[in-house]
Amino acid sequence: MLPEGTILGLGNPLLDITVQTTPDFLRKYGLSENDARLATPQHDALFDDIQEMKPRYSAGGATLNSIRVAQWILNQRGVTGFVGAIGKDASGGIMKSCCKEVGVECHFLETEEERTGVCAALITGENRSLVTHLGASLKFDHSFLNEDFSFIERANLYYIGGFAFDTCKESVKRIAKHSIEKNKTLVMNLSAPFLCHYFAEEDILSSIDVLVGNEDEAKSLMRSLNFDESKTVEEMAEIVQRLPKSGSKERVVIFTRGANSTVIANSEKIFYQPPKPIKKEEIRDTNGCGDAFVGGFLSQLVQGKCLEECVDCGAYAASIVIKYFGCDYPPTCSYEYKP
DSSP states (O other): OOOTTOEEEESOOEEEEEEEOOHHHHHHTTOOSSEEEEOOGGGHHHHHHGGGSOOEEEEESHHHHHHHHHHHHHOOTTSEEEEEEEESSHHHHHHHHHHHHHTEEEEEEEESSSOOOEEEEEEETTEEEEEEEOGGGGGOOTHHHHHOOHHHHHOSEEEEEGGGHHHHHHHHHHHHHHHHHTTOEEEEEOOSGGGHHHHTSHHHHTTOSEEEEEHHHHHHHHHHTTOOTTSOHHHHHHHHHHSOOOSSSOOEEEEEETTEEEEEEOSSOEEEEOOOOOOGGGOOOSTTHHHHHHHHHHHHHTTTOOHHHHHHHHHHHHHHHTTSSSSOOOSSOOOOOOO
């Protein structure tokens, strides 16, 4: 049994609203059947319309997705937590209920300035069109941590996505500093190529114990660090792993490569984690696989499992979530490590 609040995520929460719809509905809002875009004023009415279409709600956003997956695997209520901003509205209330239902303890800054961030997942047959309104998720203020830092102090493992830099850079730095001072564990995700310049700052990168990203993000990080981006993924992982590191822990670098094996580098070796075998006809949606991988990894890391088992569980979680639309999974987890 792990103490409550052991894992804590910081990021931009979005209420995922999934509905079955029609091509005509998509055309009404200028959407296609396989699409992903940020909402414009043209889509304002869409979020009201789908509330009347028997929607399914879940707590989302990349970081919160990973936290939910870790919670699902650990199956111990309250062992995970999350920090972010939502609106004081009906969607915010649903978000809190969704988190409570799956056992994630959330600490939300609630604002009246914006409506809760939402992501509409419009399903037509085997296709999915995504429309995202970031809303209140961008309104997180560092003063929220100044008012109550107790849930930060209680956690032993922090997971932060790169998108947090655009909303609460000061909070990211404070948690990173606290993690080093208290010998805790900080896991961060590059999240997107355009965010990688933030990680080139020495006081950030030197604090990260586990850095996760994909191949494109790795190349962007190389550019930000003034290294040659034409190197292989293995070479890039090794370079980042050897950069100066604060604290007592060695850095682990994990670069995913889609359907190809994930590259993992620590101070001793570079090794690979192949994806779990899955039938092509079982694949529903690949968008949540990266979030699921991290969630699986965190669930074992927090238990002190070996690195090989951590990445194996990450691959397992991705192989489950890929069978669902969005970052979803069955009621129970059946993971078992078989070295």
